Amino acid sequence: MDTAEALDRIFLFDTLDNAQRRMVAECVTVCTPEKGSHLYFEGDAAHAFYAVLEGQFKVYRVTPGGDEFIVHIQQEGDVIAEAAMFDVKTYPASCIAMTDGSVLRIDSRSFVALLLAEPLLSLRILHAYSRRLRSFVSALEDLSRRDVKARLANYLLRNAEDSAGILFCPVPFSKRELATLLGTIPETLSRTLREFKSHGVIEERRNGFLLPDAHALRAYCSE
Amino acid sequence: MDTAEALDRIFLFDTLDNAQRRMVAECVTVCTPEKGSHLYFEGDAAHAFYAVLEGQFKVYRVTPGGDEFIVHIQQEGDVIAEAAMFDVKTYPASCIAMTDGSVLRIDSRSFVALLLAEPLLSLRILHAYSRRLRSFVSALEDLSRRDVKARLANYLLRNAEDSAGILFCPVPFSKRELATLLGTIPETLSRTLREFKSHGVIEERRNGFLLPDAHALRAYCSE
DNA sequence: CGACGGAATTGACTTTCGTCAAGGCGCGGG
DNA sequence: CCCGCGCCTTGACGAAAGTCAATTCCGTCG
Numbered sequence: 001m002d003t004a005e006a007l008d009r010i011f012l013f014d015t016l017d018n019a020q021r022r023m024v025a026e027c028v029t030v031c032t033p034e035k036g037s038h039l040y041f042e043g044d045a046a047h048a049f050y051a052v053l054e055g056q057f058k059v060y061r062v063t064p065g066g067d068e069f070i071v072h073i074q075q076e077g078d079v080i081a082e083a084a085m086f087d088v089k090t091y092p093a094s095c096i097a098m099t100d101g102s103v104l105r106i107d108s109r110s111f112v113a114l115l116l117a118e119p120l121l122s123l124r125i126l127h128a129y130s131r132r133l134r135s136f137v138s139a140l141e142d143l144s145r146r147d148v149k150a151r152l153a154n155y156l157l158r159n160a161e162d163s164a165g166i167l168f169c170p171v172p173f174s175k176r177e178l179a180t181l182l183g184t185i186p187e188t189l190s191r192t193l194r195e196f197k198s199h200g201v202i203e204e205r206r207n208g209f210l211l212p213d214a215h216a217l218r219a220y221c222s223e
Numbered sequence: 224m225d226t227a228e229a230l231d232r233i234f235l236f237d238t239l240d241n242a243q244r245r246m247v248a249e250c251v252t253v254c255t256p257e258k259g260s261h262l263y264f265e266g267d268a269a270h271a272f273y274a275v276l277e278g279q280f281k282v283y284r285v286t287p288g289g290d291e292f293i294v295h296i297q298q299e300g301d302v303i304a305e306a307a308m309f310d311v312k313t314y315p316a317s318c319i320a321m322t323d324g325s326v327l328r329i330d331s332r333s334f335v336a337l338l339l340a341e342p343l344l345s346l347r348i349l350h351a352y353s354r355r356l357r358s359f360v361s362a363l364e365d366l367s368r369r370d371v372k373a374r375l376a377n378y379l380l381r382n383a384e385d386s387a388g389i390l391f392c393p394v395p396f397s398k399r400e401l402a403t404l405l406g407t408i409p410e411t412l413s414r415t416l417r418e419f420k421s422h423g424v425i426e427e428r429r430n431g432f433l434l435p436d437a438h439a440l441r442a443y444c445s446e
Numbered sequence: 447c448g449a450c451g452g453a454a455t456t457g458a459c460t461t462t463c464g465t466c467a468a469g470g471c472g473c474g475g476g
Numbered sequence: 477c478c479c480g481c482g483c484c485t486t487g488a489c490g491a492a493a494g495t496c497a498a499t500t501c502c503g504t505c506g
Contacts, residue, residue, distance in 0.1 A: 061364065069364050083353040086346070092357060115346060119338060122345035123309070126338075129352040130306035134315060136359040141284065141292050143366045144406030147462070175484065183367030188463060190485050370492065398454065411493055413455055 006030055006104050010051040011077060012124050020118055027110030032102045039080065039095040039103065046084035046091050048105050052076050055101020056172055061093045070180040073098070073173060079128060085112060098173055143183050146221075148192050151182045153220035156202065160211055167211035229253055229327050233274040234300060235347055243341055250333030255325045262303065262318040262326065269307035269314050271328050275299050278324020279395055284316045293403040296321070296396060302351060308335060321396055366406050369444075371415050374405045376443035379425065383434055390434035 003025050007013040013024055030053070033039060039050055042061060050057075052074050059071040059080060071093050074080050084091050085108035115122045142151050155178075160169040171178055179189040196202045201217055203210040211217060226248050230236040236247055253276070256262060262273055265284060273280075275297050282294040282303060294316050297303050307314050308331035338345045365374055378401075383392040394401055402412040419425045424440055426433040434440060 063364075063368060067368070069368060071360055071364075083356055086350045086353045092360070112346070115349075116342045119340070119342045119345060122342060122349065123335070123338060125349060126345065126352065127309045129349065129356065130309045133306055133352065133356055133359065136356065136363065137294055137315070140359065140363055140366065141286075141294075143363065145286060145290070145292060185464065186484070187465085187486085191463095194485085408494065409454070410456085410495085414493090417455085 003028060003030060003104075006051075006053055009053055009077060010079070010104060012051065012079060012121075012128060015124075016121070020121065023114055023118070024106075024111075024121075027107040027114065029105050030102060031105050032100070033097040035097055035100050037097050039097070040091045042091055042094045044091050045089060046081065046108065048107050049082045049085055049111075050080040050095075051104040051106065052078045052080065053102040053104060055103075056098040057095055057101065057103070058098050058173075058177070059093050059095045068180065070177060073177065073181065075172075082125065082128070084108070098177075148182065148184050148188055149195070149220050150222075151184075152189070152192050152196070153217040155182060156209060156211055157214065157217055157221065160214075167214055168205070168208055169211060170208040172207055226251060226253060226327075229274075229276055229325075232276055232300060233302070233327060235274065235302060235344075235351060238347075239344070243344070246337055246341070247334075247344075250330040250337065252328045253325060254328050255323070256320040258320055258323050260320050262320070263314045265314055265317045267314050269304065269312060269331065271330050272305045272308055272334075273303040273318075274327040274329065275301045275303065276325040276327060278326075279321040280318055280324065280326070281321050281396075281400070282316050282318045291403065293400060296400065296404065298395075305348065305351070307331070321400075371405065371407050371411055372418070372443050373445075374407075375412070375415050375419070376440040378405060379432060379434055380437065380440055380444065383437075390437055391428070391431055392434060393431040395430055 004021070006028075007016070007021055007024060013021065016024065033055075039057065040046070054076060057074045057078075057080060059074060061069045061071060063069055080095055080103075081091060081093075115125070142154060146154070156169045157167075159171075160167040175189055175193075176186050179186045182189065193202070193204070196217075197204065199213075199216065201211070201213040201220075203212060227244070229251075230239070230244055230247060236244065239247065256278075262280065263269070277299060280297045280301075280303060282297060284292045284294060286292055303318055303326075304314060304316075338348070365377060369377070379392045380390075382394075383390040398412055398416075399409050402409045405412065416425070416427070419440075420427065422436075422439065424434070424436040424443075426435060
C-alpha cells in the first residue's frame with residue numbers, strides 16, 4: 001500500500017486537500033509488523049504514533065501483579081497512541097500486533113509542527129479525541145453499573161454489523177481477550193455465552209456471533 | 224471576578240499573550256450558578272462549554288433504570304463539556320452545581336473560530352484532552368481489576384495533599400457521591416472506611432480524611 | 447427545645463463473580 | 477495416527493459486594 005492510499009483510509013486525513021496531504025506524507029511511513037511483534041513497549045520514548053491500516057493491534061498494560069489489562073483492541077482506521085505525542089515522553093502502555101498487519105507510523109515532532117501550520121488538522125484530532133473520550137465514559141459506566149450479562153449483550157450489539165437483516169458481531173480474537181475487554185475472565189464469559197446460546201439469543205460462528213434475537217439482547221442491556 | 228482574572232485561573236488560557244487573551248475574552252462570560260442549578264441538561268443543544276472558577280460541579284447521567292451515574296466531579300480549574308463543541312450538537316450528560324460557584328462560559332462557535340486562528344491554543348486543548356483520556360484509562364483499569372478497598376485507597380492517595388508532612392485527602396461532597404465515584408454504593412463504602420479506620424490507616428475529619436499511614440494504603444492499592 | 451428528614455451506619459441475607467481444579471476439543475508435529 | 481499443547485468449557489466452592497431493612501446520627505426548622 002502506498003502512502004497516498006494509506007492516508008485515504010484514515011479518518012484523520014481523508015478529507016485533507018492535496019497540499020495538506022503532501023505535508024502529512026512527509027512525516028509518515030507505512031510499516032508491516034508481523035503477528036506478535038510490538039509497535040512499542042510501555043515506557044519507551046514516544047517519538048511516534050500509529051494508525052491501523054490492516055490487522056488487529058492490542059494496547060495493553062501489565063499490572064503490578066503480572067496480569068494483562070487490555071486497554072483496547074484497535075482495528076482498521078483506528079489511531080493508536082495519539083496521546084503520547086502531546087504531553088508525555090513515554091508510552092503509557094504497550095502495543096502488540098495480534099495478526100500480521102500494516103500501520104501508518106507518524107512522527108510526533110514533525111506532526112506537531114504540521115498541526116501548528118494547519119489548524120483544521122488540529123480540529124480533526126480534537127474530534128477524534130472527543131469520540132474516544134466519549135467511548136471511555138460509556139465503558140466506565142458499563143463496568144461500574146452493569147453485570148457481565150449486560151456488558152456482553154452491550155458489546156455484541158454495539159459491534160454488530162447488519163447484513164441482509166441478519167446481525168453479526170465479529171470477534172476476530174480469542175475468547176480470553178474478549179473476556180479481558182469486558183472486564184471479566186474466560187470462565188465467566190464462557191458461562192454467559194452458554195446462557196445466551198441456550199436461550200437462543202445468539203449463535204456461535206467462526207470469528208463471531210449471529211444475533212438472531214437483538215430484542216432479547218437489548219433487554220439484557222438495560223436490566 | 225473579572226474576565227482577565229478568570230482566564231488566569233484556567234490552565235487552558237493562563238499562558239496566552241495579551242492579544243490572544245483579548246480574543247478569548249470576546250467569547251467568554253463569567254456566570255455564578257447557585258447550588259442546585261444546572262449548567263445544562265443531557266440532550267440540550269450544546270452551544271457552550273465551561274471552566275470551573277469556584278465550587279464543585281457534578282457531571283452525571285441518569286441510567287435507564289433511573290439511577291444516577293456520576294461521570295466526574297469537577298473543581299476549580301477543570302474544564303467541563305469541552306467534548307460537546309466538536310462533534311456533537313447536544314450534551315451527553317447533565318451538569319449541576321453542588322455548591323454555589325462561578326464558572327467561565329465559553330461560546331463554542333466563537334471558540335472554534337478562535338482555534339482556527341490560534342493553532343497554539345488547539346495544542347493546549349489537545350494536551351488537556353490527552354490528560355483526561357489518560358485518567359479515564361486508569362479509572363477503567365481500576366474498576367475492572369481491583370476491589371473496593373484498592374479503589375478507595377487509590378482514590379485517597381491520588382487526591383491527597385501534603386501539608387507539613389501530613390497527608391490529607393479532601394472530600395468536599397457526600398459519601399453517597401464518593402461511593403458513586405468509586406463505582407460502589409454507600410453501604411460498601413461505609414464498611415470499607417470502617418475497616419481502614421479500625422486499622423488506623425485513615426482518620427475522618429470535616430470534609431476529608433487524614434492519611435497517617437500512607438504506606439499501608441499503598442499496600443491496599445497493589446493487593 | 448423538640449421533631450422531622452436526609453445521610454450514614456449497621457446487620458442479615460443473597461447474588462454475582464472470581465478461583466481452583468479437572469476434563470474436552472482441535473490442531474500441529476513427530 | 478497418536479501425542480501434546482493451547483484454548484475453551486465445566487463444576488464446585490468461596491469471597492466480595494450488592495440488596496433490603498432497621499437504626500443511629502445530625503443539622504435544620506418550627
